[in-house]
Amino acid sequence: MLTIQKFKTMIAAAGVDIRAEEKSFSELDAASGGDGDHGTAIVTAFNAMQKADGAEFKGYLKALTDALQNEACGSTSTLYGAWLQGMSDAAPEGASELDAAALAAVFKGGLDEIGFTTKARVGDKTLMDALIPATEALVAAQAEGVPAMLRQGAEAAAKGSDATCAMRARFGRAKNLGERSIGPRDAGSASMACIFKAFAKTVM
Amino acid sequence: MLTIQKFKTMIAAAGVDIRAEEKSFSELDAASGGDGDHGTAIVTAFNAMQKADGAEFKGYLKALTDALQNEACGSTSTLYGAWLQGMSDAAPEGASELDAAALAAVFKGGLDEIGFTTKARVGDKTLMDALIPATEALVAAQAEGVPAMLRQGAEAAAKGSDATCAMRARFGRAKNLGERSIGPRDAGSASMACIFKAFAKTVM
């Protein structure tokens, strides 16, 4: 079971780790032909999310979405906004605890919604390269319980992000770089992997 | 006696030496709070002067003036234009040779005219710090003949330019620098000294 309290701690822990790596995310963004601000963007997103609160999952996730969409800007906030919105939609009404199956459904809902917002999929060198395998691994590990789900999600996210180094960008600001986008890791996948790692650490 | 042929060689020789030091004149201009273009300006002036010709002093000096004023720009060309204009005015009608007295009169005429154009005098950290003592020394050495006049003019110009290092600028672009203009040599005095040195070399 995952309590809403624990989930808030997961979000807070992710915020801490994201802030610690802010500079490296911006540098990755610049190195891969972006505008060098992904660290700034994801930290701004977490700063906005800090203001959200709620006693149960649906409401808290919705509050996170609203905070992001109203106070933050940029692709990252839009994509995270969609992700959290999808999670909120999939969360059972009024629940302040989620069992493994409900948690899997929440993450699946999040992935579905972000998938409506962007056409990027695995192989396009975006945060989807971390999020899609992470969600799949997490859902697949349902039988093993919440901590295992998050651990396997984190591992899959890290592997997915690693794989972006060899990819050519096809979405976002780096897409025109062509061949030259091959080499550096995708910034958005790196921050996504960082978040899943923090989630896993928190429930260990 | 100084022939017009020799005088043209003096001008040409000055042009050669000025071009060789172009960069250093620009650097001096920048170092003393100017816009870093005195080398460019004085070389442009000599390039324009190269197009002038004439069979006797008055006409040649006037042609130099016109070339400068019509084809070149900037304080340097205006000041040199006045200098050469004054020389032309003071040159005896139709003369293609000048004796020591006439040469002294020509240089004196040049100094008088440039003195109408600028109020700068010795101590103001401008090309006048080289030109005024050079002209005075040259006039004073009349009795010793043309080569001695030019040699002493060159020495006085060099000394005058050296003295600008310790001065505070009061004219031209460097004037607002105040105390901080003390230290570097004045660019315009350096090029003026270079010209007098080339004149002296040519008649040696």
Add this chain to the structure above:
Amino acid sequence: MAMKKFINDPANLTKELLEGLALCYSGRVKLVNEKIVVRTTPKDESKVAIITLGGAGHEPALSGFVGEGMLDASVVGDIFAAPGAPKVLETLRMFKREAGILLVTLNHAGDRMSASKALRDAQKEGIKVVEIVTHEDISAGVDTPIDDKRGLAGCIPLYKVVGAAAEAGKSLEEIVEIGERFNGQMATLAVAMTGCTHPQNGGAIAVLPDDEMEIGMGQHGEAGGGRTKILSADETAARMIAPLVQATGVKAGDTALLIINGVGATTLMEMLIVYRKAAQILAAKGVHVTPGACGEYLTVQEMAGFQMILCKLDPDHADYLKAKARSPYWTA
């Protein structure tokens, strides 16, 4: 090392610059709800409203083109960051009218996502709104699919054309036709000489070697693939105008608009020298070049470089370009 910029808290950049804009050009624009720039004197509600959206950090774009004869509103994000969909939707609601709204979106992932979401929501609410997406950057190749071509400073003459058409009382359908026709006949190519500094985090974007320039650079420092040793102004102009002519299809007898948009540190001296050569090449081909523009319209902080915009003009476009406009940074 401190950033060499005149700023305060980097978190407040957008807020403060928009306040400055509204103070400086108080006769033309004002700021509402923090991130929406609108005209001081609104256009009559019977006319189509023209709205755009995009990140800050490109000043004067985009908000500097709000004003009589051009935009009714610009929805601003943060530095190089699209505004969120809720802000776009809020603006669409503000300008809801029977005549309808034209939303102009530059083709960048963040802007597109926000615009699409806001559009869907607005249409559900019964707001009449149509979107035009600009994608005139030819750096990826003239034949690149439209979705992969970025929107650069070509949005500015487009604002002028659709703004004038709206002012003239054209219907939304007519304006969309006029605008899409213009959109399809314009092309832009950018070149950068130096990188720039992100004003929020102080990081370097798009660093270039001392002796190189890059043709095809995007307007946030996104690389474009055309690295070369520094070329002369004339060679650069020639290299850039050729594919623009190909992309727009301008030929002898046509009328064309040429704009050089400086992106930051490149001097107007240089832009005028480049304009000269490009205009001479067009004239030599028998193209009639109408009065154009050289200046900084959509910048990338203090990056050195420029965008060259070529638009093949139909007679109505030429007229709309000449019509009265009174935005802070574009007047006619």
Add this chain to the structure above:
Amino acid sequence: MAMKKFINDPANLTKELLEGLALCYSGRVKLVNEKIVVRTTPKDESKVAIITLGGAGHEPALSGFVGEGMLDASVVGDIFAAPGAPKVLETLRMFKREAGILLVTLNHAGDRMSASKALRDAQKEGIKVVEIVTHEDISAGVDTPIDDKRGLAGCIPLYKVVGAAAEAGKSLEEIVEIGERFNGQMATLAVAMTGCTHPQNGGAIAVLPDDEMEIGMGQHGEAGGGRTKILSADETAARMIAPLVQATGVKAGDTALLIINGVGATTLMEMLIVYRKAAQILAAKGVHVTPGACGEYLTVQEMAGFQMILCKLDPDHADYLKAKARSPYWTA
């Protein structure tokens, strides 16, 4: 290392940029006799002509302000170099008229020497011409003798005021009075963050340490004595507006014009942020700040920095500032 500028032969910079200006703004200006920029459609001869002179390299100044409602002609030198007196005289002859000519000269040694000589010669020839010299730079101190104060970008609003007065049919004597009154009520202060490159010789001008800025920098990189560690935008604005208020004497109830003139690489984002603070300070003092301007009007190549211009306005000045103007880089 190659210069990071889009240029051709450095000897042709001025010629080419002026040709570019005339091509780009063909409806407004044209180039005559290589270095004289005049209006495409001349002003009626019954009205006073307004002429200025100065070096190139400051684009859009000075030639970008030739046009209806502003200058009739600008006599251009080379990069940072005053035009020779013969060229100025040639222009004065070209505009000889019974109504007379107003010559506006910025107080720089080279410009002053050329203007003085041309004026003397013109007056000998019976040309009716009066000179106004601008000297509004207060970097050497508010009480510095007029001859030691440089002319900075304050010439631009002055062109606007005297240009409008001429257009309105005022006599030369009246225009001189209006212009000198404006001249006496304006003040400018510049600040630089970085140096720049001389485009002819590639040399560095006015290099500054990485963490310093200089208040009082002149517009060719001439130092101004006010080196300091980099300050925030608000602190910079406060530090600069205070002596400008003192110099102009603006006080509660007065109307003032505030202009931020970018000199090259400083972004408009920054200028707007600085404008905001300076305007807020003025408003807090009870000064009525009319719509102003933020942009690049008189630049120093790619130097980072700006000039802050404050003008105390009499009611007629305010009206002349609002009157119609159609130069390439200033419209009203």
